[in-house]
Amino acid sequence: MGPIPAPYEETERVEISSGNIGGIQASLSGRYATALFELARDAKELPKVEASLATVAKALDESADFRSLTASPLVSRADAARAIAATAAVLKLDGTTANFLGVLAQNRRLGQLPAVIRAFRMLAAAHRGEVSAQVTSAHPLSKDQVDTLKAQLRSRVGRDVTVDLSVDPSLLGGLVVKIGSQMIDSSIKTRLNSLAQAMKG
Secondary structure (H helix, E strand, O other): OOOOOOOOOOOOOOOOOHHHHHHHHHOOOHHHHHHHHHHHHHHHOOOHHHHHHHHHHHHHHHHHHHHHHHHHHOOOHHHHHHHHHHHHHHOOOOHHHHHHHHHHHHOOOOOHHHHHHHHHHHHHHHHHEEEEEEEEEOOOOOHHHHHHHHHHHHHHHHEEEEEEEEOHHHHHEEEEEEEEEEEEEHHHHHHHHHHHHHHHO
16 A cells, blocks of 8 residues: 555644533543543553553454444343453453443443544543544555654644544545544545536536
C-alpha cells in the first residue's frame, strides 16, 4: 500500500474545546464511558483499562461470535453476563474492565460497547492533553503510515493526537478523519460521488 493521502494542507486549525467532552457525557455510551474513566483514573488504572479496551475492540473486529453476543437482543442477561465473564478471562482483561463489561451485560447495554470504547479513548486522550481522532481507511494502515498520519495531524492541531482506527472497504481508498466536530474526507468514494454530482449538473 502506498503513502497516506495527505489532505492536511488546509490552513484552518481544528478547535479543541471542553465542549467535545461535554458532548461525550450527553450520550448514553458517553455516560458509561465517563463512569469507567473516572473509576480507572481514581484507581490509577487508566493504562491498564485502556489496554484492556483495545483488546476488546480488536476482539470485536476479529470475532463474529463476540460481535453477535454484544449485539443480539435474544441473549438473556444471565447468559450474556456468563459469556462476558468467560470472554474477559480468555482475553486476560483487568478486573475493572471485566466488571464493567459485566455491568453492561446486566443492563443489556453490550450493543453500546463500540461507542463506549470510542468515548473512553477520547476522555483518556483529553486527560493526557492529547486530541483523539477517529480515522477510517479503506485498508488497514501500517505502523509507519499511522506514525506519518499522527505527525500530520499534530502539525495541524498543535497537540499530540491519538488515533482510533477503523476500516471501511467501501471507501475504495483514502481516509476519513474526524477530530472533534470537524471531518476531513479525502476518500475516493467521496471524490467519485462529488464527480458524479458535478457531471449531473
